[in-house]
Amino acid sequence: MNDTIIQVKNLVIAFGNFKAVNDISFEVRRGEIFGFLGANGAGKTTTIRTLCGILNPTSGQVFVNGTDVAASTAVLKPHIGYMSQKFTLYPDLTVRENMDIAGSLYELTHTQILNRTEELFQFIGLTDIPKGPVRQLSGGTKQMIALAASILHDPDLIFLDEPTAGTSPQTRQAFWELIRRLSSQGKTIFVTTHYMDEAEYCHRIVLMERGRILATDTPANLKAIYFPQKPIELTLTGGNQQAVAQEMRRLSLGEVSVFGSKLRVNVTDHTAFENYCQKHKADFTTRPVDPTLDDVFLKAISGAK
Amino acid sequence: MNTRAKHIMAIASKEAKHIKRDIFTLSVALVLPMVFVVFFGFVINLDYHHIPLTVRDNDQSHTSRELLTQASAAGYFDIISAHTPLEAEEQLQQNRMRGLLIIPHGFHTAFTNGEVAHAQLLIDGTDNTMAALATTYMQGIVQATQQALLSSHEPPTAAIRTRYLFNPELNSRWFIVPALSTVIIGFLAIILTALTVAREWENGSMELLLSTPLRPLEIVVGKLLPYFALTFFDVLLVFALALLVFRIPFHGSFVLYLTACLFYIMGALALGLLISVITRQQQSAIQFGFAIGLLPSFMFSGFIFPIENMPAFFQYVTMLFPQRWFLQISRALFLSGSGLIDLIGPFIALFLFMTGMITLAIRNFKTDVEP
Numbered sequence: 001m002n003d004t005i006i007q008v009k010n011l012v013i014a015f016g017n018f019k020a021v022n023d024i025s026f027e028v029r030r031g032e033i034f035g036f037l038g039a040n041g042a043g044k045t046t047t048i049r050t051l052c053g054i055l056n057p058t059s060g061q062v063f064v065n066g067t068d069v070a071a072s073t074a075v076l077k078p079h080i081g082y083m084s085q086k087f088t089l090y091p092d093l094t095v096r097e098n099m100d101i102a103g104s105l106y107e108l109t110h111t112q113i114l115n116r117t118e119e120l121f122q123f124i125g126l127t128d129i130p131k132g133p134v135r136q137l138s139g140g141t142k143q144m145i146a147l148a149a150s151i152l153h154d155p156d157l158i159f160l161d162e163p164t165a166g167t168s169p170q171t172r173q174a175f176w177e178l179i180r181r182l183s184s185q186g187k188t189i190f191v192t193t194h195y196m197d198e199a200e201y202c203h204r205i206v207l208m209e210r211g212r213i214l215a216t217d218t219p220a221n222l223k224a225i226y227f228p229q230k231p232i233e234l235t236l237t238g239g240n241q242q243a244v245a246q247e248m249r250r251l252s253l254g255e256v257s258v259f260g261s262k263l264r265v266n267v268t269d270h271t272a273f274e275n276y277c278q279k280h281k282a283d284f285t286t287r288p289v290d291p292t293l294d295d296v297f298l299k300a301i302s303g304a305k
Numbered sequence: 306m307n308t309r310a311k312h313i314m315a316i317a318s319k320e321a322k323h324i325k326r327d328i329f330t331l332s333v334a335l336v337l338p339m340v341f342v343v344f345f346g347f348v349i350n351l352d353y354h355h356i357p358l359t360v361r362d363n364d365q366s367h368t369s370r371e372l373l374t375q376a377s378a379a380g381y382f383d384i385i386s387a388h389t390p391l392e393a394e395e396q397l398q399q400n401r402m403r404g405l406l407i408i409p410h411g412f413h414t415a416f417t418n419g420e421v422a423h424a425q426l427l428i429d430g431t432d433n434t435m436a437a438l439a440t441t442y443m444q445g446i447v448q449a450t451q452q453a454l455l456s457s458h459e460p461p462t463a464a465i466r467t468r469y470l471f472n473p474e475l476n477s478r479w480f481i482v483p484a485l486s487t488v489i490i491g492f493l494a495i496i497l498t499a500l501t502v503a504r505e506w507e508n509g510s511m512e513l514l515l516s517t518p519l520r521p522l523e524i525v526v527g528k529l530l531p532y533f534a535l536t537f538f539d540v541l542l543v544f545a546l547a548l549l550v551f552r553i554p555f556h557g558s559f560v561l562y563l564t565a566c567l568f569y570i571m572g573a574l575a576l577g578l579l580i581s582v583i584t585r586q587q588q589s590a591i592q593f594g595f596a597i598g599l600l601p602s603f604m605f606s607g608f609i610f611p612i613e614n615m616p617a618f619f620q621y622v623t624m625l626f627p628q629r630w631f632l633q634i635s636r637a638l639f640l641s642g643s644g645l646i647d648l649i650g651p652f653i654a655l656f657l658f659m660t661g662m663i664t665l666a667i668r669n670f671k672t673d674v675e676p
């Protein structure tokens with residue numbers, strides 16, 4: 001059991017009649033990057049808050065590190081780091097002051113805070129610590145520093161709620177590099193996101209929609225499960241893109257989506273599709289492509305309906 | 306230092322950093338007390354001097370002139386002569402005078418013959434405080450005139466001489482300034498803390514604090530400390546102004562006064578926190594803060610309306626508010642120099658209020674983020 005760090009059984013979180021989280025169960029293994037994927041309102045933040053011990057479950061059980069969270073949040077809290085989506089750092093204070101606060105709330109000494117700050121700023125790749133108030137920092141820098149603040153006390157388990165929302169692609173990439181390095185140090189990272197491409201970096205992911213879990217597995221397995229046949233990409237050489245798309249839809253060959261100048265088809269009727277391609281050879285070329293997690297998510301949702 | 310003390314100090318120092326950066330809080334805390342002191346100490350004056358009084362002297366005698374000399378010499382009245390009844394009426398219409406004294410013909414004759422000499426005093430009754438004072442002043446002036454004119458002939462007839470204890474000049478500043486701290490703390494302390502917890506709920510930082518090992522007691526006490534320092538500074542400031550600028554004597558024990566301040570400030574700050582903890586929104590917190598901070602400070606403290614004159618029911622209502630008790634202690638210590646034995650009731654009331662408010666703020670502190 002030492003392998004499992006989080007265990008959630010039949011968790012329900014209701015606000016009045018609304019079930020934000022509706023009977024979900026999953027396990028997170030130690031050292032894993034565990035991704036929670038879903039659109040806004042899927043119940044990701046609600047789940048993460050319950051795991052951090054700041055929101056009481058309506059029913060079901062949550063074990064973190066083997067302790068029942070509902071029974072004792074005090075045991076849990078010193079060992080977790082939480083970076084919330086809504087608030088990261090106090091904007092009126094300087095970076096140093098924010099670090100001091102973050103550290104002192106976990107009873108770190110002044111020297112410990114100084115050393116850890118030094119260490120973590122090297123880790124996040126900032127050479128010198130900005131002097132002014134946090135509100136003057138760019139969104140990306142702020143997120144990086146917020147990550148540093150949330151792991152100042154060196155927790156084993158790190159919760160990141162939409163850490164890359166609203167930041168530049170470069171920041172997102174750099175941030176995920178940090179997450180991977182934390183994981184290689186043996187930390188467990190529980191991360192929520194609505195960027196499907198980011199989920200590729202996770203060891204395992206949960207697909208969530210409207211309070212329910214659609215699927216839990218590794219990205220590769222999910223692709224294999226939802227796409228036993230790879231989607232086909234069509235590159236137009238002649239003919240009209242819209243007309244081709246319409247025609248294929250009319251013939252019910254599969255799900256057709258437009259990607260720039262190309263078309264992507266999740267083929268359902270293979271014989272009919274082959275025939276169609278033979279007939280319109282001059283109009284486009286075809287090649288099989290790997291499905292993205294976007295494809296997986298869309299298919300999972302349509303399957304759930 | 307144990308864990309609890311460390312956490313409290315962490316929150317206190319965090320809060321102190323916020324205050325240091327927050328121009329609004331700082332200026333409210335430092336400017337507001339000054340505004341109160343200037344307003345109530347200098348601008349509002351409940352004493353009446355130089356009441357404009359029109360005199361229509363139909364007698365023009367030695368006696369009538371002596372009466373008028375006495376009236377203006379005391380400084381209570383500014384005499385304006387009206388030579389005709391029309392002139393007197395004009396002044397009345399134009400609102401230039403607050404009273405009219407008519408001395409009839411034959412005033413002197415009646416006085417010298419040992420009869421009752423009649424004169425008529427008309428006072429503007431729209432301001433009843435002024436009217437009552439003017440009447441009292443005039444009685445004194447009549448008595449003084451009588452003594453001045455008769456002293457050579459016979460000893461003055463028996464007269465009541467009033468001596469006002471603790472405030473011999475009945476100076477209203479002596480009455481108001483020691484009470485100012487009551488209003489300033491009652492208002493300021495509540496407003497300052499009413500925002501702090503609500504702000505953290507609104508900007509989402511409370512969620513982060515709750516995910517750390519902090520407990521409600523540590524957050525509440527940690528937040529109280531820096532605001533206590535700020536408010537306590539205000540109290541000392543007003544105290545210094547009272548002694549140095551207004552020259553109000555302080556007869557009581559300073560230690561006792563500081564103890565009362567400690568209880569009252571902590572209670573008021575905790576009440577502000579309680580409002581913040583319950584509302585969790587800055588807007589409603591500030592509205593509650595104003596209502597709960599300002600109204601009882603003025604209405605139920607005895608600051609302006611004497612509690613003894615209230616209907617019995619409202620006298621009991623005032624007992625619920627710490628303002629009443631602190632004001633009682635403050636006035637007693639400044640002016641009459643009472644000791645702890647005399648003030649034990651108010652002290653117990655303040656202590657209960659403080660502990661009650663802190664307990665309620667901690668009890669009502671939500672540790673989960675459920676909306």
